[in-house]
Amino acid sequence: MRVLIEITSMFELGGGTGFVGRALTQLLRSRGHEVTVVSRRPGKDQITWDELSRLGLPPCEGAVNLAGENVLNPLRRWSEDFRQEVVTSRVETTKTLAKAIAEADHPPRSWVLVTGVGYYRPSHTTKYTENSPGGDFDFFSRLVTRWEAEARVPEQTTRQVVVRSGVVLGRDGGAIAQMLWPFRLGLGGPIASGLQPFPWIHVTDLAGIVVHALEHEGVGGILNGVAPSAVTTSNGDFARALGSALRRPAILPLPGFVVSAVFGPERSVMLLEGQRVVPRRTLESGYRFAFPDLPSAIRDILS
């Protein structure tokens, strides 16, 4: 007699209410897993960060942290207070979750933190894999170093993965949602020269890499969260692909000085510069991208 046992696992997601968190929750639930979100607010299937600190980690198979104040919120001035919020919302939530994991009676088997490719120094020529150096040259690179350092937990019980994500593209948030209206009106175009690298990933693939990391025992360490073709994509390529998919001209550049004036010089680096990033370990770990090239990713997002 064959007995079919359906195993459902419970996962804890910090920042699970956000753009990436919603895609990840949906993917995990579609695979039969249960999800509890850790949020600043109470809600259905949610616990608060305060409850996590006071009561400890509920029994679960895996944990993920996606919490973080939106760095590119154009309505927030790049003040000292905002910079602090950007740091604290990532570093303190990661510290809280890592501490809860380390102190849990039944620690989860896997723990995934999503950080960013801002770890690598922007360059038009250098190609970065997961083994490349970085993390100590500007505000964002140092933030990633601190963020990842807070994630360390005892290795004997919990397998740890850090996904360094590029710009996340999807229908329900992120870069494309902010750019869609100017592009639809034919007012879109590259940012500044458009020659700067554009390290991107479809949100389905970022969620897919996190699930792959949670579910596969052999996966550990750093994984770059960018599409395989992102290493050769420039900001101008992205603008042209988006314009072409919308059948609109995409020739009006957004001048660099406007970007600097709106976001401040330190933050505008994220838009005016970029990194050529290769997802070498991600591919070696066996992950197969649903959207490896930009036209198919954009077609899916606009469909």
Ligand SMILES: NC(=O)c1ccc[n+]([C@@H]2O[C@H](COP(=O)([O-])OP(=O)(O)OC[C@H]3O[C@@H](n4cnc5c(N)ncnc54)[C@H](OP(=O)(O)O)[C@@H]3O)[C@@H](O)[C@H]2O)c1
């Ligand atoms: N989107 C991208 O292009 C991109 C690129 C590289 C890396 N990442 C990283 O990936 C993670 C997920 O990105 P996302 O686009 O899904 O983020 P998001 O939607 O902007 O925010 C994720 C969640 O973070 C929590 N949060 C926001 N501000 C907070 C604060 N001040 N303190 C504590 N929690 C706060 C919120 O959850 P509650 O309101 O429920 O508390 C929010 O739902 C982030 O850490 C981000 O830095 C994203």
